[in-house]
Amino acid sequence: MVATSRPGRRTNLALLVLLTGAFVTGWLAFAVGAAPGARAVAVLHGVLALGILVLAPWKSAIVRRGLRRRRPHTVAVMFTLLLALSIVAGVVHSTLGPLEVGGVSALAVHVASAVAAVLLAVAHVLRRPQRVRRGDLSRRTALRTLALGGTATLAYAALSSLTSVAGLPGARRRETGSYEMGSGDPSAMPVTQWFTDDVPVLDPAAYVLRIERTGRPERQVSHAELLTAATTTRAAVLDCTGGWWAEQTWRGVPLDVVLGPLAGGSIVVHSVTGYTRRFPPDDAAGLMLATHLGDAPLSAGHGGPVRLVAPGRRGFWWVKWVDRVSVDDRPSWAQSPFPLQ
Numbered sequence: 001m002v003a004t005s006r007p008g009r010r011t012n013l014a015l016l017v018l019l020t021g022a023f024v025t026g027w028l029a030f031a032v033g034a035a036p037g038a039r040a041v042a043v044l045h046g047v048l049a050l051g052i053l054v055l056a057p058w059k060s061a062i063v064r065r066g067l068r069r070r071r072p073h074t075v076a077v078m079f080t081l082l083l084a085l086s087i088v089a090g091v092v093h094s095t096l097g098p099l100e101v102g103g104v105s106a107l108a109v110h111v112a113s114a115v116a117a118v119l120l121a122v123a124h125v126l127r128r129p130q131r132v133r134r135g136d137l138s139r140r141t142a143l144r145t146l147a148l149g150g151t152a153t154l155a156y157a158a159l160s161s162l163t164s165v166a167g168l169p170g171a172r173r174r175e176t177g178s179y180e181m182g183s184g185d186p187s188a189m190p191v192t193q194w195f196t197d198d199v200p201v202l203d204p205a206a207y208v209l210r211i212e213r214t215g216r217p218e219r220q221v222s223h224a225e226l227l228t229a230a231t232t233t234r235a236a237v238l239d240c241t242g243g244w245w246a247e248q249t250w251r252g253v254p255l256d257v258v259l260g261p262l263a264g265g266s267i268v269v270h271s272v273t274g275y276t277r278r279f280p281p282d283d284a285a286g287l288m289l290a291t292h293l294g295d296a297p298l299s300a301g302h303g304g305p306v307r308l309v310a311p312g313r314r315g316f317w318w319v320k321w322v323d324r325v326s327v328d329d330r331p332s333w334a335q336s337p338f339p340l341q
């Protein structure tokens, strides 16, 4: 008997590619700071995600057949529900704006349900594996892939046009997908931090900034000394992965002034909470230790007494409550792409 390909196998494989692509580009969208890369990543993310919906009619035939079989369906059903929630929350964020329910934003729901869905997707694929066959790399597959890509792109373009024509908030989002909130008005700027951090309240009088080189203490700078040196003002856009952005004027001391000339290695900016980000030495002149936001000293929520201003980088690089800056020999890429603690 000749083994025949079970109908739907290629649909499932295409879904695997789309799902993986959507997950990877979602994280890339969080990683990139500014146009034009940000726009390209966000569009690709939307197109791949809408490609999943384009395949829904074909997948629903597979689902009906699968559900008729006598075996546990919990993983597949939970996965489907979480994926649907993630897609709905993603589209809500991109069209209707930065909506919140009970203090939780649509974007947070989107990302959390995407992560949970992808974990279940792994379990689903392990339970219902699909083999790749040599014949899959055919002209026919190439044409189908083109048709799928074209339809998903049209769906994305239609959704974007609808958002613009209907004057929905989504038409005003930045290339990263973030919405403007509180530019030039620090009191209206949201207070958010990486989900593992809480706001510590520090006494500026007791505050010291420690400078270290290759693990050795070099000097300590008091808050009063920093305030005297903080004469540089810079306008910079803080674009948070929580889905908002704001342009503010920050006052502080550029990091190259604090550190002096650097030869290689990297700069580690450390927070009192243990949160850390590593930067290439060439970035020192563009980075700034800020003591003021607008005309007022930095509030605890916004990272006071001292926070990093990192123009062109997403918010999670703008380390708050900085208590130590060190220079060591490790390269700047020797860190996790997203904070782990």
Ligand code: HEM
Pocket (backbone or CB within 6 Å): 019, 022, 023, 025, 026, 027, 029, 030, 042, 043, 045, 046, 049, 050, 052, 086, 087, 090, 091, 093, 094, 095, 110, 111, 114, 115, 117, 118, 159, 173, 175, 176, 177, 178
């Ligand atoms: C299975 C995985 C995922 C799917 C199916 C998915 C799906 C979607 C969809 C349908 C949209 C709306 C696109 C639009 O209308 O423009 C969207 C937007 C977005 N997603 Fe995802 N997503 C996934 C994972 C992620 C992850 C892991 C992240 C971040 C870590 C992420 C971040 C974003 C962001 C920032 C937007 C807004 C982009 C914009 O407004 O242009 N997504 N996603």
Ligand code: HEM
Pocket (backbone or CB within 6 Å): 012, 013, 015, 016, 019, 052, 062, 063, 064, 065, 066, 067, 069, 072, 073, 074, 076, 077, 079, 080, 083, 124, 125, 128, 129, 130
């Ligand atoms: C959009 C993503 C997907 C969703 C929402 C989804 C959902 C489902 C559901 C609800 C079922 C029926 C219940 C069951 O069999 O327990 C099912 C069946 C199945 N799925 Fe998926 N799935 C997705 C992607 C995938 C992927 C990526 C693969 C493998 C590469 C896959 C392979 C299968 C197979 C082989 C079946 C069984 C079909 C049968 O028994 O005839 N699915 N899927």
